[in-house]
Amino acid sequence: MTWTEAQARALITDAGTLKRGQELASPTKWGNLGQTDTAAWGECKGSGSKPYQTGIDLTEPAFKCSCPSRVFPCKHGAGLLLLLARQPELLSGVTPPPWLREWLNKRQQTQGKKPPKSAPETTLPDEEPASAPVATSDAEVARKKREAQRLGRMQQGAAELETWLIDLMRAGLAAAEGQPLSFWENQAARLVDNQLPGLASVVRELPTLRHQGPTWPERMLGQVGELYLLARTARNLEHLPPEIRQEVLQQLGVNVKKEDVLATQPAVTDQWLVLSQTTTEEERLLVRRSWLQGQETDRFALVVEFSFGGQAFPTPLIPTGRYAGSLTFYPGLLPLRAVPGQLNFFGTSSLAPVGGTMPAELLEAYATGLARQPWLRELPVLLTGGVPQQTTTGAWVLQFPLSEATTSTSPALVTSAETDTPAEVSLPLACDELHGWALRAVSGGHPLTVFGEWTGAAFRPLTHWPSPVALTPSA
Template sequence: MDVLMTTSWTTDQVLALAPDASSAKSGRDLSNKAKWVTLGQRETAIWGECQGSGSKPYRTQVDLSEPAFRCSCPSRKFPCKHGLGLMLILAADPGALPDAAPPDWVAEWLASRTERAEKKEKKAAEPEKPVDTAAQAKRAAQRDAKVAGGVQELDRWLRDLVRGGLAEIASRPYSYWDTPAKRMVDAQAPGLARMVRDMAGVPATGAGWRERLLERLGRLHLLLQGYGRLESLPAETQADIKAAMGFTVAQEQVLAETGVTDRWFVAAQRVEEEDTLRVQRTWLWGSQSGALALILNFAHASQPLDVSLVSGSVLDADLVFFPGAVPLRALVKTRRDAVPSLSDIPEHGHRTIHAATAAYAAALARSPWLDRYPFALREVCLSPGDERWEVQDAAGQALPIAAAFTQGWRLLGVTGGRPVTVWGEWNGLAFLPLSVWAEGHFYALSGAEK
């Protein structure tokens, strides 16, 4: 494995930070040292001045400890092409950035970051303001009443749909699904709204769509029935049902729990678009605990996403998990400075597809509303397949690769047709590769498709 310390980066890791494909391309164009007037580094900070079309060069600086970016260019993308270009130079040739004392514009930025961090720690240590429990209980009761009404209404709609059969569903307009989904938004059950809207496109997925739609209808029915007798169920099942419905757990409440201490390998990352919201999904694996963890981050429109978790890096930290029968979603509670290398991470993952799908089945039995599950498949090969790409293990078993995946030929080029370890997401129907380990090297596969 490559040794990846805080200041050691690969090209793939840098490109995984790109907000979109055009930024990745522009960043590559700016990885030419000749386009930079000055370059420098000191400890975890790097900086440079890049000559643009104006009279003054753009001042670009990166704090690699998170990483965090700042640039004087007018771009609203984060990181901008100059930040990517500067980091690509570092990845290709660390010696190209000479060790030097930070200029004033870099030193001031670093000092301001330190000051903000100290204020944040001080504020976190302050006693919490008393909570108006009466008002809180009143709001909770009002929402529960709205959700209960929405559940009854959706249950009637679902029964009418099943009673009428699936034969005519394919000819239904989008409004057939959108109307009850909007009603669930009004009932403050956004999770139900998402499940209904997701079903609208199933009839257009080709052969077998009826079985796939029926499976989703069954999960929705199970969720409605579970909510109807919520108090009689185990605490972890209650947590899963409420999460699927769209209830949230305050991060402060989760952070108050005891964390799991480990060296967490940042195995894969993906960014999805949901209306005006961008959702960043980062999968971690604990080298000692063997625990799987999902870190979610959200950003509206052009707001920046968190870039502190870099695919292929290692995080020495305490993670706390949201409640559930299969706890996956987590928060970083405490992060330490010492970051081990990838050589400290043992080989992990399933050697056979049968073992991977069995683990998924076991998780699904405990939490039927899992919409995706992390797979680390060892010693698998990539194949174009008859109709779509697939991954195949030594026993000849294969998983279809999601049609949305467009880097099949790149993955084949990386692997050279040899068995490798691939990390990705399985949704019960298709596997989406997100990263690969080939001959001791790590490659992120999703960055350019954000």
């Protein structure tokens, strides 16, 4: 397979390791370079008399190095991976050295010995648990008592938030605009004290909307309405059906453990394509969001994973990577987030994914999703046939032919007068000017296939593929 630098960087989570790896991604620092379809290797010159033996198992991928570093990949592994992406022709050897063959054989033996995951034990309705100790019963009673106490605090906090929101609307959004940051932070802190971190994060977002353009009152009003609905719903948790109750609890900030998801939800087996991958830093944690699409089920899945202290992410996903295996989705009204199971890497794809929707289908899917899950923040969508274009106001849009795009009169669509093309309709893009011009340059004025998130007001592009027409040289 052919590796790109973006795919290599996705596996190097530590910024310091990436910087040192870039310094080592030079042919003069390496000897005995080689690669096969499943492995790459080389010897990196160090300060000692012996070079560092560095190898990569490309099937996962996984790294090995004779240096004492405990970070994987280390700077030598990062340098070798970047060199493989930039100058693969330099890795001309075809016979793996003995130390690499030994490591690869041990990995294969270890993976072959891994026992299959057993299904969680269940108890039939008319069956008594075998030898249930008294201590377990006491622990269960204590757990239920803690849950009841937490539920009481959560519902009390939701009632206080409801009153606060009513007072906010009585004063009006004009008065809210002049409130200091402490006004919002104090309410968020009270919600955290009442074990409602999900609501607290939304309250902290409200003052930031004042600096996001002239439409901030409409956006703030919408979020206040969503908060009010969630607060009212939280006060009736015990009366909700299990599916809705689980969704509301997650919105309130009650995390579901991965182990519980794997034990209670069915796994979905497919061939998964990594459509996009973004990594951000939050309070000394690296947070990686990977959107995947099942090639047979056509189902989107969001895998969110964390890295602390430069450690590797739990699942070695790379952009445009293809994996065979299973994902297990979190319970909810519109399941999107998933826990990866055993995923076997089998290459990458530079081709645009098959399928794709047009604006009318997008708006219909979003309306359906919003009716099912009122707190839906973004909907994954693969759009095809749009041309990036800048409007007369400087904003960026994706233009679609009116006859094919939609017959809807949704206010989310930009009017054709803004682009001086009366035969077309456009979706607004949530991107800066640099990203807009990059999309325009890739398209060459021809339609693109773009994957991203629809927020209800704009489309946030995450990945794009040029159309075959755009790649055809002119005569």
